[in-house]
Amino acid sequence: MGRATRIGSGSGRYSGSNSLGQDILKGEEGDAVDLKLAGRGYVVTGGSRGVGKAIVAVLLAEGARVATCARDAEVLAGVWGETDRVLARSGDVRDRAWMREFVDESAAAFGALDGVVANAGAGVTGGVLSTPPGVWRDQYEVKVGSVLNVVEPAVGYLALSDSAAVVLVNGVTAHAPEPDMAAVSAARAAVGSVGKMLAATLISEGIRVNTVNLGAIGTDRQMAKYTAAETGLDFAAWSAEEARRRSVPVGRFGRAEEVAPVVALLLSPLASYVVGAGVDVAGGLGG
């Protein structure tokens, strides 16, 4: 514990860039901020790709140990199979019994649990009247269900930590619904509500709960939309066009590496007075 770790990493272990493409996460050694995550144990769902993978990478860079899960065992093993301090298991966040086993195994492997990041999820397009009833139910299960499935079994372990935190990865559609993503937007609004209730309920156990609301982040999820759109543009041109169409004030999609440090800070004891917050990481979208 107490190793000098950094938000602005002088060693360039992770990096991000601003709208001008300047590197904003590289700092001098003197800029180092110790997030006090070293030696701690975290569960991050959906860590095989995109935002979850970037969160695992940042927590590892900060010296933490991380347990992560995803359904595709091969992809998971390819990404984290050889990495020290990572416990990677394949399973489905919608399966409460499996999630309990996974959380128990993680806590046993680490000897303690200091935090949970409920990140895994997937979206679907469809309007408010054209989305079939089953899709509304599926979205509720994958978004609200997956949060409760990982948080509930973790509470007993987290209550023993001197700095316990939960971060829910949500979307700005929670408060700025997108008409062509009706079921996603409604399920995200529900996650926002669940986040506030969890924050109010768990603070008496010393567990801080906060939510990050993502805008358009350029992961596989956006790549799938790009492929489906068949515009003939390359991904960079399509995403710039999409950012314009959706009036993203920053004028571009975000990157997973621009989300992960925010999550790490919310997990950190440095954020000890941040409780029940909804932090938009969206380039100004939905504000």
Ligand SMILES: NC(=O)c1ccc[n+]([C@@H]2O[C@H](COP(=O)([O-])OP(=O)(O)OC[C@H]3O[C@@H](n4cnc5c(N)ncnc54)[C@H](OP(=O)(O)O)[C@@H]3O)[C@@H](O)[C@H]2O)c1
């Ligand atoms: N990217 C965006 O623009 C955006 C915007 C708003 C909100 N979000 C939310 O942010 C989170 C991360 O998004 P992302 O773009 O990084 O997504 P992504 O690239 O599609 O990655 C999703 C991760 O979650 C895992 N996952 C999905 N469903 C799962 C399930 N049922 N059980 C276990 N693992 C599952 C995936 O692995 P497997 O497929 O192998 O299971 C993968 O590791 C998601 O909750 C997403 O809805 C993203």
